[in-house]
Amino acid sequence: MILGIVFVIIFLSILVLVHELGHFLAAKKFGLLVEEFGFGLPPRIWGKKIGETIYSINALPFGGFDKIYGEDREESLSKQSELHPNAPKKTRINNTRIIEAELSYKLTELLFQAQNQLGRFAREKQYGDVLENLLKEANIKYKRELPISIENSNSNRIDFFIEDKVVLELKSKRFIDKNDYYQTKRYLNSMNVELGLIVNFREPHLKPKRVLNPKFRVNSEQEKLLSKDHSDLFVDSDGIRSFGSLPISKRSLIIFAGVLMNFLLGWLVISIVFNLGIPQKILITSVAKDSPAAAINLQPGDEIIDFSKVDDFIKFVDENRGKEIVLKIERQGEVKEFKTVPRVKPPSGEGALGIALMESGLPKKNLLASVWEGLKTSIGIIQEVFKAIFNLIAKAFVGKANLEQIAGPVGIVKITAQAGSLGFIYLLQLLALISLNLVVINILPFPALDGGRLLFLLIEKIKGSPLPLKFEKYANAVGMAFLLLLMLVITIKDIMRF
Known part of the structure; x- marks a missing residue:
């Protein structure tokens, strides 16, 4: 679990820092004054001013931030006064x-x-x-x-x-x-x-x-x-060089740049995974009740050693029905041997051992193929996440929303620890998946998210003037309160589940 916490902190820092870097680079591109770009959250441990911007390292290692002059309307009005x-x-x-x-x-x-x-x-x-x-x-x-x-x-x-x-x-x-x-x-x-x-x-x-x-x-x-x-x-x-002095189109691009950077990170990491490849292995996905596998306590997630193809393993088992065989199983980094006898006549719908199997792994691809496959996979993941969120919202309106498949902080720590035990390549997969999930979540037109800020800019474009500062402030506060409450509910479910 400690390993999972460490990896989550590293992941969070990378994802947030990359997101803020997108805002930072876009703001610089449009000539705005960026007063500070920080790694971690205050209080500040160290800072150096290069040009007009302070680059700082802060005490809390959770991501980063940038301070763009005029981005905070309330602060900007205060300075004007x-x-x-x-x-x-x-x-x-x-x-x-x-x-x-x-x-x-x-x-x-x-x-x-x-x-x-x-x-x-x-x-x-x-x-x-x-x-x-x-x-x-x-x-x-x-x-x-x-x-x-x-x-x-x-x-x-x-x-x-x-x-x-x-x-x-x-x-x-x-x-x-x-x-x-x-x-x-x-x-x-x-x-x-x-x-x-x-x-x-x-x-x-x-x-x-x-x-x-x-x-x-x-x-x-x-x-x-x-x-x-x-x-x-x-x-x-x-x-x-104030954020508020830019046209709406450029302000929108600065806001969107953070989401774009998370997409580029996810695409890059998935492309690396395709380029490195994932070793081929056979994993147990389910174990039938009262089966030979259940009798020796085989579990979902166990890896069968010495075989890389499901067909080869099934052939081996079928050739040894009624005979004792020894299975080498890797579980949480530890290899164990289990003796069992495959059934000669298993029940209908079950195999000789009573387990369901899947092949895991990816063959290595060349650089161009990796980039192309990474792009297609990234877009596919984003599409699936959008579908899942819209289905969840639709079910929430009829009182059938199910939060069981959503992981909060505790669940992410558990999943990260499991991925870390499988190997570095699986951590990369998880980093890419989280980054692409953040793309979808952040672009949703909800207050306190980047999508909510884009929505406010769209309203400003239509009505010809910004929304009242007080309304925007309260809307973001309510949105943040809702997100924190949702996170609390999911965390409680995670604790009960894990």
């Missing part, structure tokens, strides 16, 4: 009021021209030189490399201070991070101006980011909506 305490509560990222609108549009046009002249991979100074010439041509007043004092330090310089109204910071890097935002915010405080712009010329589609000084009160009578054509060019700094 802290950064802009005077802003109306209903102000959103996409309807922030326009400050210095005319000047902003002029600057945006010039920034596009600078990127068109130099491309995406020039140095910041080169962009600054081109922009300076464009500002002169447009008769826009500016100060370049303006030194300012922050916290008694004179080492800070603003890239451009435009018309004594706008702080403009130029970047040429992979992405803008929170440090860039807070630096610009400090410049705004020091200069006592309301608006800053950060532009990253490395971006394939140039998107100047607006940074607002929270010391200035938002005037609700000013313009609040940008035209549809320009709404993605000017966003408040809270929306910089």
Whole structure:
């Protein structure tokens, strides 16, 4: 049992970590800020910041997590409130009021021209030189490399201070991070101006980011909506690389990426199993009552040694009816010998020993064949799991649901221990099976699961706005409570069964 617990912890860590890795990679692909990617669950034991992301190892060895900026709507709104305490509560990222609108549009046009002249991979100074010439041509007043004092330090310089109204910071890097935002915010405080712009010329589609000084009160009578054509060019700094700022399609892909990674893991592991092959063996699946096999205590799951084909074993038994034979049986890793006499005239429907047999094992396949068979098998398993779940749900509505065939934590530990006793290849099979089961379970449109989050995004797409945060919060809480209750019921049944 201890071996089973160890393997379950390892399996759980692999499955959850791979799932979270899917979210992490998709978020990075779409340029979001991932604040932390952790192995295990907090409290943190060790962490190292590489780039903008903290990679951590945590005390509880159960999977992992990632922290994507803005994914938690409640936390995101809280941060907005802290950064802009005077802003109306209903102000959103996409309807922030326009400050210095005319000047902003002029600057945006010039920034596009600078990127068109130099491309995406020039140095910041080169962009600054081109922009300076464009500002002169447009008769826009500016100060370049303006030194300012922050916290008694004179080492800070603003890239451009435009018309004594706008702080403009130029970047040429992979992405803008929170440090860039807070630096610009400090410049705004020091200069006592309301608006800053950060532009990253490395971006394939140039998107100047607006940074607002929270010391200035938002005037609700000013313009609040940008035209549809320009709404993605000017966003408040809270929306910089935030999950909530992405289109619904990209948010959906980030959520779905976790499920996809579990499918890819299951497919990979099953392909490995096909490539390695499983030794051929004969297993006893059932033992008839009052039979010679029952008399010597043969049991389902016993492996018959020295034979790899059922037909060969049956031929051996039939040739020795009425004679004593010795059977070598492997049970839980231990080989034992049993003496018995096959019946000459067994009852109808039974063999000479009174056992039912099955052949177990897979022949080795080449790499391409393994990958193809692994894909077909993975899809087949997912189809069968979907059918089983839908049948269970359908029977639940008529009061005939049967949870006996569903394994909870205790059952999984027992099954894992059995698989471990059979060999490493059987553990791989079980890992793949659990991973593919998680694909189906996680994609179900139920609150607290990834499928539930996708359902909420679909509703948002249809109605044109997100569901109320309070509703989403309560729905996820109820969904999680239901799943925990279901897990408790299954665990109790496992304990009674095992």
